[in-house]
Amino acid sequence: MNTALHERAPLAIVARGIAKAYRSSQPGGSLSVLEGVDFTLRAGEFVSIVGPSGCGKTTLLRILAGLVAPGQGSLEVLGKVADGPGPERAMVFQSFALLPWLDALDNVAFGLELRNIPREERSAIAADYLKLVGLSGFEHAYPRQLSGGMQQRIGLARALAVDPAILLMDEPLGAVDALTRSWLQLDLLRIWDETRKSVVFVTHDVGEAVLLSDRVVVMGTRPGRILEERVIDLPRPRSDATRESARFNELSMQIWRSLKEMVIERPSVGAERRSREARAGARAS
Amino acid sequence: MNAIVPARGLRAEFTGFARLFAFVRGREWIVLAVALALGWELAGRAGHWLFLPPLSAIVRALVKMFADGTLPAVLAGSALTLAAGVAISVSCGLLIGAAMAQWRIIDEALRPFIDAMMSAPIIALIPVFIALFGVEYGTRLATVVVFSIFPVILNTYEGLRVVDPTLVDMGRSFGARGADLYRHIRLPAALPLIRAGFHLCMLRGVRGLVNGEVLISVVGIGGVLQTYGAAFAMPQLWAVIFTIVAFAFALLGIERLLVRLFMKGGGASMREEAA
Amino acid sequence: MSDSATRGSARRLLAVRAVSLVVVLGAWQYFGDDSRPINFPTAWGTLQALWRQLADGSLATALAKSNQSLLLGYSLALLVALPAGTIAGLVDPIRRAIDPFLTIMIATPLIAVVPVVQAMFGLSLSARVAVVFLFAVGFLLRNTMVGVRQVDATLWEMGRSFRAPPFTMLRKIVFPSALPAIMAGARLGLGQAVSGMVVAELTLVGFGIGSAIEHANTTFRTADLIAIVLVVMAEGILLSWGARLLHRRFERWRIGEHGFA
Numbered sequence: 001m002n003t004a005l006h007e008r009a010p011l012a013i014v015a016r017g018i019a020k021a022y023r024s025s026q027p028g029g030s031l032s033v034l035e036g037v038d039f040t041l042r043a044g045e046f047v048s049i050v051g052p053s054g055c056g057k058t059t060l061l062r063i064l065a066g067l068v069a070p071g072q073g074s075l076e077v078l079g080k081v082a083d084g085p086g087p088e089r090a091m092v093f094q095s096f097a098l099l100p101w102l103d104a105l106d107n108v109a110f111g112l113e114l115r116n117i118p119r120e121e122r123s124a125i126a127a128d129y130l131k132l133v134g135l136s137g138f139e140h141a142y143p144r145q146l147s148g149g150m151q152q153r154i155g156l157a158r159a160l161a162v163d164p165a166i167l168l169m170d171e172p173l174g175a176v177d178a179l180t181r182s183w184l185q186l187d188l189l190r191i192w193d194e195t196r197k198s199v200v201f202v203t204h205d206v207g208e209a210v211l212l213s214d215r216v217v218v219m220g221t222r223p224g225r226i227l228e229e230r231v232i233d234l235p236r237p238r239s240d241a242t243r244e245s246a247r248f249n250e251l252s253m254q255i256w257r258s259l260k261e262m263v264i265e266r267p268s269v270g271a272e273r274r275s276r277e278a279r280a281g282a283r284a285s
Numbered sequence: 286m287n288a289i290v291p292a293r294g295l296r297a298e299f300t301g302f303a304r305l306f307a308f309v310r311g312r313e314w315i316v317l318a319v320a321l322a323l324g325w326e327l328a329g330r331a332g333h334w335l336f337l338p339p340l341s342a343i344v345r346a347l348v349k350m351f352a353d354g355t356l357p358a359v360l361a362g363s364a365l366t367l368a369a370g371v372a373i374s375v376s377c378g379l380l381i382g383a384a385m386a387q388w389r390i391i392d393e394a395l396r397p398f399i400d401a402m403m404s405a406p407i408i409a410l411i412p413v414f415i416a417l418f419g420v421e422y423g424t425r426l427a428t429v430v431v432f433s434i435f436p437v438i439l440n441t442y443e444g445l446r447v448v449d450p451t452l453v454d455m456g457r458s459f460g461a462r463g464a465d466l467y468r469h470i471r472l473p474a475a476l477p478l479i480r481a482g483f484h485l486c487m488l489r490g491v492r493g494l495v496n497g498e499v500l501i502s503v504v505g506i507g508g509v510l511q512t513y514g515a516a517f518a519m520p521q522l523w524a525v526i527f528t529i530v531a532f533a534f535a536l537l538g539i540e541r542l543l544v545r546l547f548m549k550g551g552g553a554s555m556r557e558e559a560a
Numbered sequence: 561m562s563d564s565a566t567r568g569s570a571r572r573l574l575a576v577r578a579v580s581l582v583v584v585l586g587a588w589q590y591f592g593d594d595s596r597p598i599n600f601p602t603a604w605g606t607l608q609a610l611w612r613q614l615a616d617g618s619l620a621t622a623l624a625k626s627n628q629s630l631l632l633g634y635s636l637a638l639l640v641a642l643p644a645g646t647i648a649g650l651v652d653p654i655r656r657a658i659d660p661f662l663t664i665m666i667a668t669p670l671i672a673v674v675p676v677v678q679a680m681f682g683l684s685l686s687a688r689v690a691v692v693f694l695f696a697v698g699f700l701l702r703n704t705m706v707g708v709r710q711v712d713a714t715l716w717e718m719g720r721s722f723r724a725p726p727f728t729m730l731r732k733i734v735f736p737s738a739l740p741a742i743m744a745g746a747r748l749g750l751g752q753a754v755s756g757m758v759v760a761e762l763t764l765v766g767f768g769i770g771s772a773i774e775h776a777n778t779t780f781r782t783a784d785l786i787a788i789v790l791v792v793m794a795e796g797i798l799l800s801w802g803a804r805l806l807h808r809r810f811e812r813w814r815i816g817e818h819g820f821a
Contacts, residue, residue, distance in 0.1 A: 065458055085458050097455035101473050111459040114469070162459065313657035336679035393573050394580040404800030405793040406755045412762065412773050413789050416782055417600060488667060495669035500762060507671075514675025522675055529672045530664060537667060 011079070012166050012198040013041040013064060018073035020059055033059050035223040037073070041166070041198055048201045048209035049217045050255065052262060056224025057202045058170055064200060065091050065168050078165060087115075090159035094171040096151040098143040104130060104154050105139040111162035129157040132191060149180035153187070160195060167199045173208065185211055186240060193237055206259065210234070210252045211242060218255060220262050228258060338520045347524035356509075356528060363505040366422070367494045367536065370429025374486055378434045379479075382441025383467075392442070402435045407493070411500045420501050425494070432493025433486040440482025444475030480544055487540040491533045506532065594783075601783035609783035610791070618772060619791065626768030627795075629685060630757040633692025637749060641697050642742070645704025646734070655705055662705075665698040670756070674763045688760035688768075695756025696749040703745020707738030743810065747803045754796040 018037040021030040033056040062068040066085040112122035133153040173181045220227040329339030350356040385392040456470045498507025513522040592602030613619040681687035761770030776784035
C-alpha cells in the first residue's frame, strides 16, 4: 500500500507551528489567517489540501514555497531550514502566471534561463517537457493564442523543467472549465506517475483531491488550521475508472461531510469530536 | 453599376470616374486637401490677404531654401539638439520613474512636483531659462528636456507599478530576485506604458524645441521662422511652417521606427484568439 | 490596514512632503543671491518681488488681461468643436476627410503659426484669442469626434427602434454616451489653451503677462520675472486640477444618478 511506502520515505517538508496574521481594520487590529499549523510531506507523496475559501490554504502554500515568511513557526525543506524560495521547490499558479511576451517554449524555459543555462540547452529541455504535457507543436505559440487548459500545461511544464524535488500547486485547475479540468486531472496522474515528484496540491474540489492524492489534509477556517487528515488508500495507477469506485465515493463523501459541517455550521463540539475520531480511525488502518 | 448602359464612349468615362470615386471613398482627406490647395492657390493669386500667398509661391520658396542648403543645415542642428535632449529625458526619466516605483519614499516626495509639471504651461519657463542661461546651446537643450522628461517619468512609474504581482511571485518562486526580476518580469511588463511615455516624450520634445528656438529667436528652425515672420516674407514663412510640420512628422515616424526596433512587440500587438 | 496604520502612513506622507519642500526652499535660499536684481534671487527675494507686484496691482491687471484671451479663445473653441465634432463623428466621410488634418494640428508645435496670425490680426486681442483657439480646438475636435463615433451601436438601434427623431437621438443617446470622451477632450483642450495663452503673451505681446515679463526683462529684475512665471504656472496647475475635480465629481454624479458606467 502506498501509505506504508511513504511512511518509510524521507521527509521532504516539515512545517511546525505555522501561524500568520495580517494587520486589518477589524477590532483587535489583526486578522489571523493561520494558527498552529503542522504539516509534513514525505518524498514521493502527493498531498492535497482542501478547505473552504478563505481558510488560508493558499497562504500556507506560499509559506511552504518561501514566498511569504510565517509569523511564527519553523519550516524545513529537505532537512534544511528554509527562509525563502529555493531550487528544490517549484510552483504552479492558478492564474497560470505565464509571461505574455514569451512564446510557449521560452515560458517553459524561464526557470532554466534564470539559472543561466545556455539557450540551446534550455530550449531542448523545454521542448522535452512540452512534449511531456502534450503540447508538442505549440512551441512558438503565445499564451493569448492558447486556451486555459493549454496555458496551465505550460505552467506545469515550466515547473517540471527545473527538476524540483517538490511541486507546489495552487488550485492549478481552478481557472479552467469543468470539462478541461477532468481531462487535466487524468493528465496530471499520468505525468506524476512518470515523474514521481513530491506534491502539495491545494484545491477546493474534494473529488479532485481524492482522485489525485495519497493523503488529503482538511483545513478549517477562521482561523485557518488543520482539522483532519485522511489517507487515500485507492490503488495506483489511478484512472477515469477510479472515479466510479465505491471507495472513491466513500472517501469523497466523508471529506465532503467534514467540510460541510465547517461551512454550514460553525465547528461545533460534536463536529470536532467526529473529526478527532476519524483521524484516530485513519491512523489505525 | 450596370443599371445604366450608355453608349460606348460615355461608358469609358463612367468607369474612369467610378474608379476615381472608389479610390477616394475611404480617403476623403485627399478631396479636402486638393480643394484646399486649389482654393489657396486661387485666393493667393487674387492677393486680397497679405498673409495668404499663392501655394505655388510657397512651394517655390521651399524648393529654393532646400536647394541652397540653408534649411537642411538648420534642420540638422535642430534635430541634433532634439536628439540630445530626448536622450537625456529618456535616460534620466527611466531612472527616476523606476526609482519612484521601487522606493515609496521617493514616490511620495516627487509625485506632487511631477503631477504639477505635467499640467503646468511649461513654456512659461522659457523666459526664465533665457534670463538665467542666455541664448546658449544649454538653454535650448534644457528646454527640450524640461518639456519631454515628465511623461517618461510618469509612464515608467505607472508601468512598473501595475505589474501583475502574481507574475512577480512566479519569478521569485523560480529564484529571481532584484535585478533579475526587473530584467525578466517588471520591465517587459511595463513596456507598453513606457512606450507610450516615449511617444509623449517625443511629441513634447518637438514642441519644446520649436518653442525654445522661436523665443530665443536667432537659432534653429524656430529662429528662421521668427526671422521671416518679422520681415513679413510670407512665402518663405509658410515654407518654414510646412517644413516644421514635416519635421515633426518625420521625427514621430523615426520614433515609431526606433521603438519597433528596440522594443520587441513580443506578440503584444497580435490579437489572435484560440478557438 | 488598521486605523492607526493608515493614519501612520498618511502622517509619514505629510512628513516626507514637508521635508522635501523645506529642503528645496532651503537650497533655493542658499544658492540665491539678492545683492543685485539681475542675479538669480533667493526664495525670499522672489516672494518679496511677488508681493510687491501684487500690491501695486500690476500683476493682477496683467493676469486679468491675459485671461481675457484664454476665456474667449477657449469658449470659441468649445463653440466650434462641439457641433463640428459631432457632425464629423456622425458622418464618416467628413471624419475621414478631416482626421489627418487634425492629427497634423495636434502633432505640430502650433507656435509656428503665430507669425501668420500676427499677419492676419496684428498685435491685437483678436490675435491672441485666435492663438488660444487654435491651440485648444485640435484636442476638442478630435475627442468629440471620437466620442460621438464610439456610441454603442446597440444604443443606436434601440433609438431607431423607438423611432426617435434625430434631434432627440442626439440629445438622449449620442451626447450622453460621448460625454466622457468630450470631457477628456475639454480637459486636454484647457491645458492646451493655457499654453496657447502663454505663447500668445510671449510672442504677440499685449498688455498682459507678456508685457509684464518684458518689463521685468528690460529692467533686469530676475526676481520679478520668476515671480510672474511662477504665478502663471500656478494658474495653469490650478485650472488643470480644478478641471480634474469637476470631471471626477461629474463622473460620480453620472454613475450615481444613472447607474451605468
